[in-house]
Amino acid sequence: EKGGYEHFMMKEIMEQPKSVADCLRGRVIAEQSHVKLGGIHHHMEDLMNANRIVIIACGTSWHAGLVAEYIFEEVARIPVEVEYASEFRYRNPIIGKGDVVIAISQSGETADTLAAIEIAQKNGATVLGVCNVVGSSIARVSDEGAYTHAGPEIGVASTKAFTAQLTVLTTMALMVAKEKKMLSDVNLQKLLFELEQVPQKIEETLKLDEEIKVISALYKDATNFLYLGRGYNFPVALEGALKLKEISYIHAEGYPAAEMKHGPIALIDEEMPVVFIATKDSSYDKVVSNIQEVKARKGRVIAIVTKGDVLIPKMVDHVIEVPDVHEILMPMISVVPLQLLSYYIAVMRGCNVDQPRNLAKSVTVE
């Protein structure tokens, strides 16, 4: 049942080339510039004319929402807000007709997300669900939606559901951008071709497995970790930190790299491992300066970089090289080494990675 792996989590990490490909099947055909999610057909007009999009989710699904915020704003030019379902539902939110809510949930059963959807619907907003579990409560109550088709996720730490959520949300944003003619035909097609290549690039990234295991052994006894990224990789920093804390019980924090100097920099000394997600994108130069600031304070740096980077490897303690891809798609690649890092560290610490203490796969209580 674990496909020859010791844990479901590893099986699910390794399944990602397939789960992302399954998620794209029939929805994206770059050759024909085809991009379409059948499940949001009837509300396409609402989405195109939305005053704003409000994304509602919890945990890892909320991180996927943060990536989607940047993508929707960039390619479709629609303002997006990303809300924790638990905060949204209890604060008399301003929401109504003209707003489109995208609710993201792997299980489709998260109590706070479900309650937030009800409030949004009662106030006249359209709700689109992005769920993994077919026939789940959130999938049923949403006005329409698109499944992530990642297959059952058994490990409590969400991995393949996250990359599938990013796949659906990116596809949705590109579909709207196409309809609104926000992208040139050439640029749209180029992005679709790159999207089609993501499964293969995840496959390539998974080959870093052994290398990541070696790094994990060096840091397994750390008591703290900091994860830093900017732009599209900022939510990846949050996700990397969440993965580590939930399965290894090491305290970890994710931050937008520029926020470091507003507080967390005080934590940095030779004992502090700092993971930078520093791939070649529009914030690259800024991230390089942030790495310098950490090295100047003797922090130990593990950097996720784009293959072929010659600058960062000279500055840091360890590099993990991932394949190049358009920046909006990078989170689907750059999160993979962080999943593996947390997995190996947790296993080396003797933790139960599939069922970490105090956590449940679906949070059906508020």
Ligand code: F6R
């Ligand atoms: C993290 C994790 C949780 C869930 C969160 C939302 O690995 O699994 O943070 O992401 O409980 O769950 P869903 O997506 O089922 O609504």
